[in-house]
Amino acid sequence: MTAADTLDVSPYIKPEADGTHGMDVAVEGITCGACIMQIEHAVKSLPGVTEARVNYTNRRLHVAWSDALDEPGRIFETLQANGYRGHPFVPLRAEQEEAAEARKLTRCLGVAGFAAMNVMLLSVSVWSGNVTDITPETRDFFHWASALIALPAAAYAGRPFFESAWAALRARQLNMNVPISLGVILALGMSVVETANHAREAYFDSALMLLFFLLVGRAADHAMRRKTRATAGNLAALRADTAHRFDGDELVRVLAASLKVGDRILVKPGERVPADGEVINGVSEIDESLITGETARRSIKSGARVFAGSLNFSGTLTLRVTAAGGSALIDEIEKLLEKAASAKSRTRRLADRAARVYAPIVHTTAALTLAGWLTAGASAHDAIITAIAVLIITCPCALALAIPAVQVVASGAMFRRGIILNAGDAIERLAEADTIVFDKTGTLTLPEPRVVNAAEIDPALLQAAARLAQSSRHPLALALAKEGSNATPFDQVAEEPGQGVRAVVDGVEMRLGSAGFCNASPGVGGESVSHIYFRHGNRTAVFSIAQSLRPDAVETVQALRDLGFDLHILSGDRKDAVAPVAEALGIPQWLGGVNPAEKIAFIEALKAQGRRVLMVGDGLNDAPSLAAAHVSLSPISAADVTQAQADAVFLGERLKPVVGAVIIARKARRLMIENLWLAAIYNLIAVPVAIAGLVTPLIAALAMSGSSMLVTLNALRANIKDENAEASATSAHPREGGGPAPGSALARGRAEGAAALDARSEA
Amino acid sequence: MNVIIYLLPLALGLGLIGLFGFLWALKSGQYSDMEGAAYRVLSDDDVESKETGP
Numbered sequence: 007m008t009a010a011d012t013l014d015v016s017p018y019i020k021p022e023a024d025g026t027h028g029m030d031v032a033v034e035g036i037t038c039g040a041c042i043m044q045i046e047h048a049v050k051s052l053p054g055v056t057e058a059r060v061n062y063t064n065r066r067l068h069v070a071w072s073d074a075l076d077e078p079g080r081i082f083e084t085l086q087a088n089g090y091r092g093h094p095f096v097p098l099r100a101e102q103e104e105a106a107e108a109r110k111l112t113r114c115l116g117v118a119g120f121a122a123m124n125v126m127l128l129s130v131s132v133w134s135g136n137v138t139d140i141t142p143e144t145r146d147f148f149h150w151a152s153a154l155i156a157l158p159a160a161a162y163a164g165r166p167f168f169e170s171a172w173a174a175l176r177a178r179q180l181n182m183n184v185p186i187s188l189g190v191i192l193a194l195g196m197s198v199v200e201t202a203n204h205a206r207e208a209y210f211d212s213a214l215m216l217l218f219f220l221l222v223g224r225a226a227d228h229a230m231r232r233k234t235r236a237t238a239g240n241l242a243a244l245r246a247d248t249a250h251r252f253d254g255d256e257l258v259r260v261l262a263a264s265l266k267v268g269d270r271i272l273v274k275p276g277e278r279v280p281a282d283g284e285v286i287n288g289v290s291e292i293d294e295s296l297i298t299g300e301t302a303r304r305s306i307k308s309g310a311r312v313f314a315g316s317l318n319f320s321g322t323l324t325l326r327v328t329a330a331g332g333s334a335l336i337d338e339i340e341k342l343l344e345k346a347a348s349a350k351s352r353t354r355r356l357a358d359r360a361a362r363v364y365a366p367i368v369h370t371t372a373a374l375t376l377a378g379w380l381t382a383g384a385s386a387h388d389a390i391i392t393a394i395a396v397l398i399i400t401c402p403c404a405l406a407l408a409i410p411a412v413q414v415v416a417s418g419a420m421f422r423r424g425i426i427l428n429a430g431d432a433i434e435r436l437a438e439a440d441t442i443v444f445d446k447t448g449t450l451t452l453p454e455p456r457v458v459n460a461a462e463i464d465p466a467l468l469q470a471a472a473r474l475a476q477s478s479r480h481p482l483a484l485a486l487a488k489e490g491s492n493a494t495p496f497d498q499v500a501e502e503p504g505q506g507v508r509a510v511v512d513g514v515e516m517r518l519g520s521a522g523f524c525n526a527s528p529g530v531g532g533e534s535v536s537h538i539y540f541r542h543g544n545r546t547a548v549f550s551i552a553q554s555l556r557p558d559a560v561e562t563v564q565a566l567r568d569l570g571f572d573l574h575i576l577s578g579d580r581k582d583a584v585a586p587v588a589e590a591l592g593i594p595q596w597l598g599g600v601n602p603a604e605k606i607a608f609i610e611a612l613k614a615q616g617r618r619v620l621m622v623g624d625g626l627n628d629a630p631s632l633a634a635a636h637v638s639l640s641p642i643s644a645a646d647v648t649q650a651q652a653d654a655v656f657l658g659e660r661l662k663p664v665v666g667a668v669i670i671a672r673k674a675r676r677l678m679i680e681n682l683w684l685a686a687i688y689n690l691i692a693v694p695v696a697i698a699g700l701v702t703p704l705i706a707a708l709a710m711s712g713s714s715m716l717v718t719l720n721a722l723r724a725n726i727k728d729e730n731a732e733a734s735a736t737s738a739h740p741r742e743g744g745g746p747a748p749g750s751a752l753a754r755g756r757a758e759g760a761a762a763l764d765a766r767s768e769a
Numbered sequence: 770m771n772v773i774i775y776l777l778p779l780a781l782g783l784g785l786i787g788l789f790g791f792l793w794a795l796k797s798g799q800y801s802d803m804e805g806a807a808y809r810v811l812s813d814d815d816v817e818s819k820e821t822g823p
Binding site: 038039040042043060061062063064109112113116117120123124127144147151155 | 773777780781784785787788791792795800801802803804805807808809811812
C-alpha cells in the first residue's frame with residue numbers, strides 16, 4: 007500500500023492508563039457471534055496489540071497496543087483482510103454523557119431494587135403479624151430496620167428525581183418529578199414519625215417500590231436512546247469523508263474532520279469535496295445537488311469557491327481549505343438557521359402538560375382532605391396522616407411511566423424499520439403533523455444518479471459495460487457499475503484520462519467513456535441527463551444517467567396521501583427538473599428554484615394557516631427549513647448539518663420509512679393518551695379510598711404496582727408488526743441489486759449501516 | 770424473637786452481597802455489551818488448544 011492510501015489515524019489515538027495506545031473503531035460487517043472471535047483473534051495476532059475487544063451491541067472494537075506495533079493502520083488492513091471495514095472514531099460528547107447517565111441510573115436502580123426487596127420482606131412480616139400475634143416491640147424493631155435500609159437507599163436512588171425536581175422548582179416550574187419527590191419524601195418522613203409513635207403501619211416499602219418502578223422506566227428509556235445514539239455514531243464514522251492532503255509534496259490520506267484552514271488538498275474525479283475551499287488548480291464540473299438541490303452541474307476553475315459535499319465530476323482539483331474541520335456553514339444558511347431556531351415555538355411535551363394539570367389537582371385534594379378531616383373533628387395527627395396517604399397513593403407512578411414506556415417501545419419499533427430518532431419528543435410531534443413538505447433532490451430522488459434506460463438495452467451488453475465500469479472512478483461509471491451483477495472487474499483495463507476506460511476481452515476491444523472515445527452517436531436528453539457510451543466490437547450502447555425517483559416513491563406518496571396528508575414539493579432545482587417528478591408522484595402543489603429563505607417563508611405561511619408541517623429534506627439548503635418545521639426527517643445520505651437539524655434520520659434507499667415513522671408515531675401518541683387516561687382512572691378509584699382514610703400500606707403497594715404494570719403492558723402494544731418493514735430494510739443491502747457496487751464510500755456506508763441494523767433486528 | 774437477632778442481619782447481609790456484586794459487575798463493564806455476552810458464552814475460545822485462531 008502506498009502512503010497515499012493509508013489513512014492517518016493519529017487524531018483518534020489516545021493514551022491508555024497502562025502506557026499503551028488505544029483507539030475505538032466502528033466496524034462494518036459484524037453480523038453474528040462468530041465475527042466477534044474472528045476479529046479479536048485476527049487483531050490480537052498483530053505484534054504489539056495488547057487488547058482487542060468487540061462490543062457486539064454497538065458494533066465497535068476497542069484496540070490497545072504498545073510501541074511494538076509500528077503502524078496502527080495495520081489494524082484496518084487486518085480487518086479488511088478478514089472481510090470487515092473499520093472506521094476510527096471518537097465517541098461524541100453527548101454519547102459519553104449519556105453513557106455516564108445510564109450507569110448512574112443503573113446503579114440507582116440496583117440500590118432501589120435491593121432496598122425495595124428487603125423492606126418488602128420486613129413489611130410482609132409486619133402485615134401478616136398485624137393480623138396474627140406480632141408483639142409491638144418486634145413491629146417497632148422491624149420498622150426501624152426498614153428505616154435503616156430505606157432512608158439511605160432512597161437518598162441515593164432518588165437523586166435523579168430530587169435533582170430534577172429541585173432544578174424545576176428553582177426555575178419556578180413544575181415537572182413530573184416534583185410530585186414524585188414530594189410523595190417519596192413525605193412517605194418516608196411520615197413513616198419515621200409513625201415508627202417513633204409505635205404505629206401499626208409505615209410506608210417505607212411504598213416509597214422504595216415507587217422509586218424502583220420509576221427507575222426501571224427511566225433506565226429502559228435511556229438504554230433505548232443509547233442504542234440509537236450508538237448506531238448514529240457508527241453511521242457518522244462510516245460516512246466520515248477522507249481527504250488527500252499535501253504534506254509538502256507528499257500526498258497523505260487524512261480524515262476530513264482533521265483538515266485545517268490553509269491545507270492543500272487534492273480531489274479526484276468521482277470524489278466528494280471533503281471541505282469548503284477555493285480552487286487553486288484544475289478545471290472540472292461539480293454536482294452541488296447536496297448543497298443547493300440543483301442537479302445541473304457547475305463548471306469551475308481556479309478561484310472558484312466549492313462547498314463540502316459537492317461531487318467532483320470530471321477533472322482533478324487542488325483546493326485550499328477555507329473551513330477547518332471539514333465544513334462550515336454558508337453564511338446565509340447559518341443566519342437562517344439561527345432565525346428559524348429562535349422562531350420555533352417550543353412545543354410543550356405531553357408529559358409536561360400532564361404534570362401541569364396533575365400536580366395542582368393532587369395537592370389541592372390533599373389540602374382539602376386535611377381541612378375536611380379537621381372540620382369533621384379528627385385529630386390533627388389523623389388528618390395529616392390521611393392527607394399524606396392521599397399524596398402517596400396519587401404519587402404519579404403510572405403517570406410518570408405512561409409516556410416513557412410508550413416512547414421506549416415506539417422508538418424500538420422505529421429503529422427496526424431503519425428510523426433513528428434524534429429528539430426524544432419527536433414521536434409526539436410526528437404524530438401531530440398533517441402536512442408534508444418534501445425536498446426533491448436526494449429526498450424523493452435517490453442521492454446518487456442512476457441509469458434510467460437500462461430496460462432498453464441488451465442485457466448482455468449492459469452487464470459487460472457495468473463490469474468494465476467498475477474500473478473507473480467517474481461518477482457516471484459508478485452509476486453504471488451498480489447495474490451489473492458480476493463482482494469482478496476485467497483484467498488489464500487501461501484508463502485514458504478524460505476519455506474513458508478500455509479493455510480487450512476475448513480478443514475484442516471494449517470501450518466505455520465519451521462519445522468520441524467510443525465512436526458512438528451522441529445521445530439526446532435534457533440538461534439533467536448525462537450519457538456514457540459503450541462499444542464492444544461493433545456494437546454500441548448509450549446509457550442515460552439521471553437522478554431517478556426512490557424505488558418506492560410513488561407508493562409511499564400514495565400511502566401518505568391515504569393517511570390524509572397534504573403534500574408539497576419545495577426544490578432548489580430548476581422548475582423543468584421538478585415538474586416531471588411532481589407529475590410522476592401526483593403532487594400538484596410544487597415549487598422549483600426556491601432558495602432557503604423562500605423555503606422557510608413557505609413553511610411559515612403553512613404554519614400561519616394552523617398546519618403542522620413535517621419537512622423531509624437532505625440538502626444543506628434544507629437545513630433551515632428543517633429547523634423551522636414542526637417536525638423533520640432526513641435520509642442518512644443528507645449533509646451533516648442537515649442531519650443535525652432533523653428530528654429523525656431514516657436509512658436505506660427507500661422512502662417507505664417516512665410512512666412507518668408516521669404510523670408508529672400516531673399509534674404511539676394514541677397509546678400515550680390512553681395511558682394517561684388509565685393513570686387518571688386509577689387515581690379516580692384510589693383517591694376516594696385514600697380520602698376516606700382506608701388506605702393501608704398493603705393497598706398502596708398493590709394499587710401502585712398494579713397501575714404501573716397496566717400502563718407498561720399497554721405501552722407494549724406500540725410494537726406493531728409490519729410485514730413490509732423487513733422487505734424495506736433488506737432491499738437497502740448492496741448485494742441484492744447485483745455485485746458489491748464500487749459506489750462511493752458514502753453510498754456503501756449508508757447501505758451497510760441499514761444492513762447492520764437489519765441483522766440486529768433479526769438477532 | 771431471639772432468632773430474629775441473627776436472621777435479620779443475615780438476610781440483609783445476603784442482599785448486600787448481591788447488591789455489591791451487581792455494582793461491581795456494572796463497574797467492570799459487564800453490562801456494556803449484553804448482546805455480545807450472549808454469543809461469547811457459546812465460544813470455546815477460552816478452552817486450551819494448540820491451535821491459534823484464524
